[in-house]
Amino acid sequence: MANLKLTNVEKTYAGAVNVLNNINLDIKQGELIVFVGPSGCGKSTLLRMIAGLEKITGGTLEIDGEMVNDMPPAMRGIAMVFQSYALYPHMTVRENMSFALKIAKKPQNEIDEAVNRAATMLQLDPYLDRLPKALSGGQRQRVAIGRSIVRDPKVYLFDEPLSNLDAALRVATRIEIAQLKEQMPESTMIYVTHDQVEAMTLASRIVVLANKGIAQVGAPLELYERPNSEFVAQFIGSPSMNLLPGEIVGTGQQTTIKMDRGGTAVSDYPTTDADMGLKVNVGVRPEDFLETDGEHIFEGKVNITEALGEVTLLYFEKQGDGDAVIGKLPGIHAELRGKSVKLGASPDKVHVFHNGTSLLYR
Numbered sequence: 001m002a003n004l005k006l007t008n009v010e011k012t013y014a015g016a017v018n019v020l021n022n023i024n025l026d027i028k029q030g031e032l033i034v035f036v037g038p039s040g041c042g043k044s045t046l047l048r049m050i051a052g053l054e055k056i057t058g059g060t061l062e063i064d065g066e067m068v069n070d071m072p073p074a075m076r077g078i079a080m081v082f083q084s085y086a087l088y089p090h091m092t093v094r095e096n097m098s099f100a101l102k103i104a105k106k107p108q109n110e111i112d113e114a115v116n117r118a119a120t121m122l123q124l125d126p127y128l129d130r131l132p133k134a135l136s137g138g139q140r141q142r143v144a145i146g147r148s149i150v151r152d153p154k155v156y157l158f159d160e161p162l163s164n165l166d167a168a169l170r171v172a173t174r175i176e177i178a179q180l181k182e183q184m185p186e187s188t189m190i191y192v193t194h195d196q197v198e199a200m201t202l203a204s205r206i207v208v209l210a211n212k213g214i215a216q217v218g219a220p221l222e223l224y225e226r227p228n229s230e231f232v233a234q235f236i237g238s239p240s241m242n243l244l245p246g247e248i249v250g251t252g253q254q255t256t257i258k259m260d261r262g263g264t265a266v267s268d269y270p271t272t273d274a275d276m277g278l279k280v281n282v283g284v285r286p287e288d289f290l291e292t293d294g295e296h297i298f299e300g301k302v303n304i305t306e307a308l309g310e311v312t313l314l315y316f317e318k319q320g321d322g323d324a325v326i327g328k329l330p331g332i333h334a335e336l337r338g339k340s341v342k343l344g345a346s347p348d349k350v351h352v353f354h355n356g357t358s359l360l361y362r
């Protein structure tokens with residue numbers, strides 16, 4: 001099992017298309033690292049460079065201290081699970097899972113043992129003699145994962161493994177992957193996804209990629225609670241964090257912000273005298289808004305309500321050229337539609353950004 005170290009990794013595709021720069025990342029044995037970011041930011045490119053399927057055009061990749069930039073994929077001890085499963089259609093589940101070990105000329109008893117162990121881990125025992133076409137999408141993906149487990153790789157790479165599954169199967173398979181990780185605490189995994197919930201629930205650390213580089217790396221709740229920029233703040237969490245313009249009018253351990261559209265926000269972000277008058281964006285997650293009669297951060301008319309059962313989403317009438325504000329209140333609040341509502345938030349839930357950067361990370 002393995003530690004990975006990426007130092008100043010860079011990717012420029014043929015034709016001088018530069019897609020990644022200055023990627024510095026230490027991945028420790030046993031971590032499950034999730035790469036997230038907008039479409040086209042280079043998540044798959046980075047994963048494929050680690051796998052050896054794509055040339056690293058600058059910087060170094062080390063696995064357990066050894067530079068592997070020019071090492072062929074098969075020598076890296078890496079197994080990759082693809083979104084498309086890539087199973088052999090004419091082979092049974094057992095044959096699919098045995099294939100790599102057969103090619104490596106392992107003794108039959110060793111192959112059987114590895115396949116049976118992986119099948120049990122993935123609850124595939126009843127399907128070992130079936131062909132892939134006789135399996136559900138979730139079962140096929142489990143076979144694809146099983147095929148990598150039998151090889152006992154140093155590093156598992158997952159490229160959006162659940163994106164071909166329907167919503168219910170996604171959840172079930174996500175939980176299976178979490179359980180699998182628990183059964184293999186020593187294994188290092190890197191996982192690419194578009195799905196927020198997968199990133200939040202599976203990752204030991206999330207790497208947010210944007211603008212050809214790493215925007216922030218941290219534990220899921222660290223990114224949720226202390227995003228370093230408006231970009232990360234709005235990328236992590238759904239619906240996105242609201243950003244509302246204002247000006248700093250009080251500094252110290254707590255910061256007071258006069259909101260451009262009326263009201264006042266108080267944040268636990270500390271500031272100094274030098275910050276007086278600074279133009280900022282106040283960030284509040286929809287779920288952190290509280291209805292208030294007192295001092296409000298935002299006041300607006302509710303255009304639409306969406307009752308999801310446990311919560312109601314409030315979509316406010318758009319004000320100025322900013323994004324429409326969204327609130328998420330516990331319970332059912334259809335009665336708020338068309339009403340004017342005042343919202344506040346606890347100071348520990350009020351984020352403050354200047355020029356896109358969090359005041360905590362200046």
Ligand SMILES: Nc1ncnc2c1ncn2[C@@H]1O[C@H](COP(=O)(O)OP(=O)(O)OP(=O)(O)O)[C@@H](O)[C@H]1O
Pocket residue numbers: 013014017019037038039040041042043044045046194
């Ligand atoms: N072979 C290639 N030649 C040139 N450019 C490429 C090549 N492959 C990918 N790119 C470009 O590199 C960038 C990153 O692509 P990549 O597939 O890594 O992004 P991604 O974050 O995985 O995207 P998505 O979330 O949409 O899958 C894109 O702008 C893409 O057009």
